[in-house]
Amino acid sequence: AQSVTQPDIHITVSEGASLELRCNYSYGATPYLFWYVQSPGQGLQLLLKYFSGDTLVQGIKGFEAEFKRSQSSFNLRKPSVHWSDAAEYFCAVGARSNDYKLSFGAGTTVTVRA
Amino acid sequence: NAGVTQTPKFQVLKTGQSMTLQCAQDMNHNSMYWYRQDPGMGLRLIYYSASEGTTDKGEVPNGYNVSRLNKREFSLRLESAAPSQTSVYFCASSEGDVGGIYGYTFGSGTRLTVV
Numbered sequence: 001a002q003s004v005t006q007p008d009i010h011i012t013v014s015e016g017a018s019l020e021l022r023c024n025y026s027y028g029a030t031p032y033l034f035w036y037v038q039s040p041g042q043g044l045q046l047l048l049k050y051f052s053g054d055t056l057v058q059g060i061k062g063f064e065a066e067f068k069r070s071q072s073s074f075n076l077r078k079p080s081v082h083w084s085d086a087a088e089y090f091c092a093v094g095a096r097s098n099d100y101k102l103s104f105g106a107g108t109t110v111t112v113r114a
Numbered sequence: 115n116a117g118v119t120q121t122p123k124f125q126v127l128k129t130g131q132s133m134t135l136q137c138a139q140d141m142n143h144n145s146m147y148w149y150r151q152d153p154g155m156g157l158r159l160i161y162y163s164a165s166e167g168t169t170d171k172g173e174v175p176n177g178y179n180v181s182r183l184n185k186r187e188f189s190l191r192l193e194s195a196a197p198s199q200t201s202v203y204f205c206a207s208s209e210g211d212v213g214g215i216y217g218y219t220f221g222s223g224t225r226l227t228v229v
Contacts (some may be wrong), residue, residue: 004156006156009154011153018183034217035168036220041178042222042223043118043204043220043222044157044204044206044218044220045220045221046217046218049216049217090156090157090214101159101162101172102159102218103159104149104156104157104158106154106155106156107156
């Protein structure tokens with residue numbers, strides 16, 4: 001069965017500093033990988049996705065993520081964080097063998113300090 | 115705006131009461147999903163519908179039922195609410211016949227409290 005692990009429950013970062021959120025997945029073949037962001041009291045918004053091809057994918061809001069098959073990872077990065085990036089971030093994985101239903105990690109809460 | 119609409123946004127139930135959460139999408143998506151979100155556990159799939167007329171259990175289906183009324187609407191019913199069902203419920207939809215290759219579009223959620 002597919003699974004997703006987000007090792008960091010909470011990260012605090014200064015405005016203007018870089019951010020990296022970790023995501024590890026468990027699945028035998030190439031998975032479909034996603035990052036979502038959830039602002040307080042809101043639904044989830046898709047930041048970016050990876051299916052195949054270039055392992056570095058660009059998303060909205062200045063985010064990017066890199067797929068590393070050897071490490072079973074799909075880490076999310078942003079070079080310079082803005083206060084509006086404070087939110088909860090979810091990594092998700094889907095697979096053909098599971099009808100592409102998405103499994104989500106537990107989430108990482110990002111706090112941005114001035 | 116196009117998207118996924120959930121009603122109600124907030125609900126308080128007493129133990130044993132029943133209710134139906136409504137979800138509608140206007141993007142002509144085939145697949146629809148119900149998730150619950152609990153602190154520290156991410157989102158867990160309750161039920162999904164790969165296409166109109168079909169429904170299947172997800173990871174945590176006990177205590178819930180669903181109806182795919184038509185292509186647009188997918189409702190979630192709690193027959194006899196329990197405090198363990200206190201959660202935030204999200205409906206989502208996606209393109210494709212079998213799921214979220216292109217990612218899901220989420221509703222804004224229903225915050226349910228069972229007392």
